[in-house]
Amino acid sequence: QTVYLADYTPFGFIPEKVELRFILDPHATRVLSRIEFRPNPQASDRRFFLHGEGLKLIAASIDGAPVTPELTDHGLCCEVPEGPFVWAAEVEIDPAANTALEGLYMSNGMYCTQCEAEGFRKITYYPDRPDVMSVFTVHVEGPYPVLLSNGNPVDSAEGHATWHDPWPKPSYLFALVAGDLVARSASFTTMSGRHVALNVWVRPGDEGKCDFALEALQASMKWDEEVYGREYDLEVFNIVAVDDFNMGAMENKGLNIFNASAVLASPETSTDANYERIEAIIAHEYFHNWTGNRITCRDWFQLCLKEGLTVFRDQQFTGDMRSAPVARIENVIALRGRQFREDNGPLAHPPRPESFVEINNFYTATVYEKGAEIIGMLRRLVGENGYRKALDLYFARHDGDAATIEDWLKVFEDATGRELAQFKRWYTDAGTPRLKVTEEWDGDAGRLTLHLEQTTPPTPGQDQKPPRVIPVDVGLLNPNGDEVVPTTTLEMTEARQSFSFDGLASRPVASVLRDFSAPVILERQSDSAERAFLLAHDTDPFNRWEAGRTLARDVLLGLVLRDEAPSGDFIDALARVAGDDGLDPAFRALALRLPGQDEMAQALSDAGVTPDPTRIWEATEQLSDTIAQRMRPLWERLHTEMEVTGPYVPDAEGAGRRALRNTALMALSRCDGGAAARAQFAAAGNMTEQLGALSSLLATQTAKGEVDAFFEQWKHDRLVMDKWFGLQVMQARPEKAAEVAEALTAHPLFDLRNPNRFRSVFGALAGNAAGFHHPSGKGYGLMADWLIRLDKLNPQTTARMCSAFETWRRYDADRQQMMTDALRRINAQPGLSPDTTEMTARLLP
Numbered sequence: 001q002t003v004y005l006a007d008y009t010p011f012g013f014i015p016e017k018v019e020l021r022f023i024l025d026p027h028a029t030r031v032l033s034r035i036e037f038r039p040n041p042q043a044s045d046r047r048f049f050l051h052g053e054g055l056k057l058i059a060a061s062i063d064g065a066p067v068t069p070e071l072t073d074h075g076l077c078c079e080v081p082e083g084p085f086v087w088a089a090e091v092e093i094d095p096a097a098n099t100a101l102e103g104l105y106m107s108n109g110m111y112c113t114q115c116e117a118e119g120f121r122k123i124t125y126y127p128d129r130p131d132v133m134s135v136f137t138v139h140v141e142g143p144y145p146v147l148l149s150n151g152n153p154v155d156s157a158e159g160h161a162t163w164h165d166p167w168p169k170p171s172y173l174f175a176l177v178a179g180d181l182v183a184r185s186a187s188f189t190t191m192s193g194r195h196v197a198l199n200v201w202v203r204p205g206d207e208g209k210c211d212f213a214l215e216a217l218q219a220s221m222k223w224d225e226e227v228y229g230r231e232y233d234l235e236v237f238n239i240v241a242v243d244d245f246n247m248g249a250m251e252n253k254g255l256n257i258f259n260a261s262a263v264l265a266s267p268e269t270s271t272d273a274n275y276e277r278i279e280a281i282i283a284h285e286y287f288h289n290w291t292g293n294r295i296t297c298r299d300w301f302q303l304c305l306k307e308g309l310t311v312f313r314d315q316q317f318t319g320d321m322r323s324a325p326v327a328r329i330e331n332v333i334a335l336r337g338r339q340f341r342e343d344n345g346p347l348a349h350p351p352r353p354e355s356f357v358e359i360n361n362f363y364t365a366t367v368y369e370k371g372a373e374i375i376g377m378l379r380r381l382v383g384e385n386g387y388r389k390a391l392d393l394y395f396a397r398h399d400g401d402a403a404t405i406e407d408w409l410k411v412f413e414d415a416t417g418r419e420l421a422q423f424k425r426w427y428t429d430a431g432t433p434r435l436k437v438t439e440e441w442d443g444d445a446g447r448l449t450l451h452l453e454q455t456t457p458p459t460p461g462q463d464q465k466p467p468r469v470i471p472v473d474v475g476l477l478n479p480n481g482d483e484v485v486p487t488t489t490l491e492m493t494e495a496r497q498s499f500s501f502d503g504l505a506s507r508p509v510a511s512v513l514r515d516f517s518a519p520v521i522l523e524r525q526s527d528s529a530e531r532a533f534l535l536a537h538d539t540d541p542f543n544r545w546e547a548g549r550t551l552a553r554d555v556l557l558g559l560v561l562r563d564e565a566p567s568g569d570f571i572d573a574l575a576r577v578a579g580d581d582g583l584d585p586a587f588r589a590l591a592l593r594l595p596g597q598d599e600m601a602q603a604l605s606d607a608g609v610t611p612d613p614t615r616i617w618e619a620t621e622q623l624s625d626t627i628a629q630r631m632r633p634l635w636e637r638l639h640t641e642m643e644v645t646g647p648y649v650p651d652a653e654g655a656g657r658r659a660l661r662n663t664a665l666m667a668l669s670r671c672d673g674g675a676a677a678r679a680q681f682a683a684a685g686n687m688t689e690q691l692g693a694l695s696s697l698l699a700t701q702t703a704k705g706e707v708d709a710f711f712e713q714w715k716h717d718r719l720v721m722d723k724w725f726g727l728q729v730m731q732a733r734p735e736k737a738a739e740v741a742e743a744l745t746a747h748p749l750f751d752l753r754n755p756n757r758f759r760s761v762f763g764a765l766a767g768n769a770a771g772f773h774h775p776s777g778k779g780y781g782l783m784a785d786w787l788i789r790l791d792k793l794n795p796q797t798t799a800r801m802c803s804a805f806e807t808w809r810r811y812d813a814d815r816q817q818m819m820t821d822a823l824r825r826i827n828a829q830p831g832l833s834p835d836t837t838e839m840t841a842r843l844l845p
């Protein structure tokens with residue numbers, strides 16, 4: 001059941017009009033469909049096959065005459081007339097029994113849908129593929145106060161509503177919601193003066209947590225008009241918050257459905273990081289209205305066409321709304337943590353894969369985050385104006401289309417005259433390029449030459465990696481800190497290439513790969529004095545941060561490998577940045593964050609050393625203690641001075657101050673037995689302060705009654721409880737992590753059916769590197785036990801979480817054995833879902 005990109009053929013029929021009628025019932029919902037088909041002149045295959053899974057067919061007819069189609073597990077086939085015809089069917093489904101959360105399902109008594117990628121076939125028989133687009137009219141019937149679907153409301157009365165979506169769309173954008181919901185509303189006037197009603201629908205009790213989402217939506221709508229010239233195209237825009245949801249959110253046309261964690265916010269229950277994530281996801285789903293919905297994908301191999309571009313757009317938006325350098329640094333940390341890890345393991349795949357078994361397994365960091373980096377590189381190469389021209393052409397040429405990566409690149413070629421055949425390798429080739437940079441200084445000629453060399457290690461199914469186009473942004477600084485050569489983009493196209501800068505009076509310091517201009521691993525020999533210089537003086541904020549990060553990484557490596565105490569220079573450099581009140585507090589907080597333990601494991605493995613997660617944890621603890629103790633007065637000062645008084649505002653400025661304050665608190669807690677953290681916990685006026693204090697207490701094992709107090713205070717709030725579950729596992733000592741996680745699975749509020757709750761425990765376990773990889777193997781065993789249980793209910797979330805094991809090749813023989821044993825045990829379960837079967841098979845040797 002492997003599908004190949006090369007096998008694409010268009011569907012034999014075009015649905016001109018789709019009419020659906022839903023008669024809702026928890027265990028026996030009836031779905032009646034009436035579809036006007038005509039033959040597709042573009043297609044040669046005239047077999048009438050409709051997808052359908054888990055449906056009870058009650059009746060089917062063609063042009064009013066009953067038919068008996070041939071049914072399989074995956075759909076039906078039927079003889080059809082030569083010309084146009086009307087297909088009608090009635091099916092029955094059981095939303096209350098749907099624990100996979102795909103198709104039509106129930107969450108806390110409310111009906112909702114998730115159709116992307118292939119969930120619509122669990123609702124009714126249909127050509128469930130993104131290149132089949134149609135205009136939908138939907139009637140919903142049921143004894144519920146709120147009945148929603150896509151498009152504009154046509155009419156509604158008690159127990160009945162009709163919706164019409166005038167924009168042709170593929171079935172994966174279909175949505176339906178019904179239940180006892182309440183809305184918070186606002187409006188938006190588009191650039192051409194049309195009024196749009198905006199609603200955020202939530203369960204009664206959550207009304208007070210919608211304002212931020214509404215504001216973020218308005219800001220997104222305005223931004224897309226101003227920056228991309230894109231206007232909204234319906235009378236209403238509905239957002240619904242759902243407790244049980246496999247992903248973050250879904251861009252269904254006019255009816256976005258959100259994981260409650262990605263939309264509900266209040267100062268008391270949400271952290272600054274939650275607010276930032278909500279703003280980004282609201283923007284992301286809204287931006288899909290053009291990049292995804294108006295222009296969709298021809299097939300699921302093209303997923304990064306919509307996802308990479310939409311992530312790039314939401315990252316631009318966050319940069320504009322908040323601090324661009326801080327947003328860039330956060331994105332790169334996330335990219336390295338998830339995408340580089342994926343790209344360097346058995347799950348590595350190109351942003352546009354060539355085959356798959358279950359497409360849900362390809363909603364990955366590579367498709368999303370690397371997909372976004374590719375757009376960023378394109379923009380850098382063609383310039384801001386070229387990019388704008390290309391995007392205008394993309395929207396003009398492909399509106400209403402189901403497009404491909406080839407279409408996308410062609411638009412850039414036509415708009416800018418640049419040839420992109422080599423650039424396309426970023427889409428077709430997997431793996432993270434290594435970029436080696438060496439310098440040559442010719443003092444007599446006043447010339448600095450940079451020698452660049454790129455190589456990409458083999459990935460599954462791709463042994464040979466031809467060179468790619470790599471935009472390398474470089475700037476040169478004088479030893480006094482002045483910039484002698486401002487940022488220039490070097491375009492690398494060969495395996496080896498040299499670039500010279502002439503007319504230099506003295507040897508400059510090179511700042512290479514500014515703004516992280518390409519998703520590569522930079523290998524550059526440079527001494528710690530030069531890094532400290534860049535940390536103090538680089539005019540590129542990303543590379544300024546990067547210099548500090550590299551210093552910290554080298555210090556940690558020294559500790560891990562040679563038990564080498566951190567140099568005083570490092571501590572001084574760090575103290576200067578942390579204490580520099582001229583710098584953005586958010587930036588300072590980021591500069592103080594040590595490289596993650598998983599990142600260190602990857603760095604060691606790249607250097608040919610088998611990483612020991614326990615040793616990395618010890619070194620990280622030791623370095624954190626040293627930093628904490630040597631700079632104690634600074635932590636005390638920052639903890640006092642960074643306090644934000646007055647009402648909580650979730651803006652970048654306040655968030656930056658709170659982040660630096662919590663960083664100071666964590667360090668302080670290593671010195672004061674938790675006194676300051678206990679005080680902050682008791683006085684906290686918002687969740688950022690409260691959770692920051694609880695984290696510090698847990699991390700330093702100085703919590704007393706706070707864990708229980710937090711529970712008593714918040715046990716009624718599902719999203720806060722997720723934090724409570726997660727934090728305990730995240731902050732557990734390595735030898736305790738599996739035990740803590742296991743104990744939490746026995747807690748009355750643990751719920752295997754709720755993906756957020758499951759992830760709060762097991763996502764945290766996977767993220768606690770030394771705990772998950774503890775030599776006892778308990779972490780692996782527990783993870784496997786629970787993935788096996790979850791797979792019976794929710795294959796999608798199970799398959800996704802198998803990536804906890806994706807790093808097994810890095811480790812020693814014992815760990816390799818235990819990790820692959822765990823994977824084999826999962827893989828051997830009778831009745832394992834195709835999703836998890838595919839993932840475990842790809843992970844195993």
Ligand code: ARG
Nearest residue numbers: 116117247249250251360363
């Ligand atoms: N298109 C959605 C988004 O990026 C993600 C939904 C994916 N869902 C899934 N089951 N794979 O915003």
Ligand code: ZN
Nearest residue numbers: 284288307310
């Ligand atoms: Zn998306």
